[in-house]
Amino acid sequence: GRARVISTEPLPNSEAEWKRLVKTTYIGQDGVTRTWEHAERTTRPKGSDFDGVSVIAILGKDTGREILLEKQYRPPLDRICIELPAGLVDKGETAEQAAVRELKEETGYVAQALTTSPIMFNDPGFCNTNFKVVEVSVDMSLPENQELKPELEENEFIEVFSVKLVDLWDECVKWEAQGYALDARLASFAKGIQIAK
Amino acid sequence: GRARVISTEPLPNSEAEWKRLVKTTYIGQDGVTRTWEHAERTTRPKGSDFDGVSVIAILGKDTGREILLEKQYRPPLDRICIELPAGLVDKGETAEQAAVRELKEETGYVAQALTTSPIMFNDPGFCNTNFKVVEVSVDMSLPENQELKPELEENEFIEVFSVKLVDLWDECVKWEAQGYALDARLASFAKGIQIAK
Numbered sequence A, B: 001g002r003a004r005v006i007s008t009e010p011l012p013n014s015e016a017e018w019k020r021l022v023k024t025t026y027i028g029q030d031g032v033t034r035t036w037e038h039a040e041r042t043t044r045p046k047g048s049d050f051d052g053v054s055v056i057a058i059l060g061k062d063t064g065r066e067i068l069l070e071k072q073y074r075p076p077l078d079r080i081c082i083e084l085p086a087g088l089v090d091k092g093e094t095a096e097q098a099a100v101r102e103l104k105e106e107t108g109y110v111a112q113a114l115t116t117s118p119i120m121f122n123d124p125g126f127c128n129t130n131f132k133v134v135e136v137s138v139d140m141s142l143p144e145n146q147e148l149k150p151e152l153e154e155n156e157f158i159e160v161f162s163v164k165l166v167d168l169w170d171e172c173v174k175w176e177a178q179g180y181a182l183d184a185r186l187a188s189f190a191k192g193i194q195i196a197k
């Protein structure tokens, strides 16, 4: 069946488990005190300064370099969204460990972390949610990477696919026309590739 | 003076003007009914399917192509964040009109819209906030673009600058080391440029 929203209602902070709405009082650079409304995750591990990781996994295929992507129904959008593999960091975990674990769980691919980005903030006027991007290498000759065994949660439905890196922006435009939602981190990355060409 | 947070407290939806926390009941593709917590802006104009725009303005300088950027204190992060020029769309406005207007207000540059992207979702599991990216051209020979006259709100403090497009990723890494926060759309765009090189 096709996933779909039935209803949306206001949620009091007191009944929320994963998110909360807050008001911050701050002093501006002009010395004036003002307030700002924003949203947060309640799940960032104590001692961590970021919420999660995204994974750039480039697969060396006969036809060229392909990037690993996911299709996932997102209730806040009531649409299937195209995104990089991603997930929240667990307590005590490094960004590299979270990236390798999430990639394995969501796609089945066994990878090694290569580089880790600075922290990136998704929507700085709206919320403090943030993540690091980890580039990984995937050894396609490993037996685990030929017979993939993802380990999804009972409420996770993720379709894994890959596209040529050089075509990524054109594909984004096509996906929107087909009714998919686009993740901004993925689409911005694609725009960078396109503009650099 | 340096802007800074004094305090942050939970905010009930009933007292919030700009944002709200919601719970959505949805049917998954397995036919099971579940709920999802997320956040929204209350400001999206009726009839619009996006909240705002980001602007890619590339300035032709003697030294090469430079991208126009902003530094702005963000209360949700309690830090100065480096971002693309951006803003919310007004009722009845197209993405192109919003981009040209916001760029003029925030930076003083007078521009013309060239291309408009699909809608991009900032954080699809967290919220429905979204935007379009508009690429604009800036005619540096216009008198308005030599003596810039931004028109900021009384609570807006924005520093405008530009960096070479080819150095954007290396600059992002340096900015984090200097204590700046990085916007994810900008940093992902920079990563795309870097990976395409």
Ligand SMILES: Nc1ncnc2c1[nH]c(=O)n2[C@H]1C[C@H](O)[C@@H](COP(=O)(O)OP(=O)(O)O)O1
Pocket (backbone or CB within 6 Å): A035, A036, A037, A038, A123, A124, A125, A126, B018, B052, B053, B086, B087, B088
């Ligand atoms: N106290 C407040 N709290 C939250 N939003 C506010 C606000 N006051 C206020 O004007 N806004 C709204 C109205 C502003 O237009 C909007 C700016 O939001 P952004 O996330 O900075 O958007 P961007 O510029 O596109 O990144 O926030």
Ligand SMILES: Nc1ncnc2c1[nH]c(=O)n2[C@H]1C[C@H](O)[C@@H](COP(=O)(O)OP(=O)(O)O)O1
Pocket (backbone or CB within 6 Å): A018, A052, A053, A086, A087, A088, B035, B036, B037, B038, B123, B124, B125, B126
């Ligand atoms: N009902 C619910 N509402 C909100 N968050 C929930 C949730 N149930 C649940 O498990 N979560 C939390 C726990 C999940 O780990 C998290 C997934 O959030 P994401 O935004 O999809 O993160 P990404 O994968 O990095 O894009 O949401």
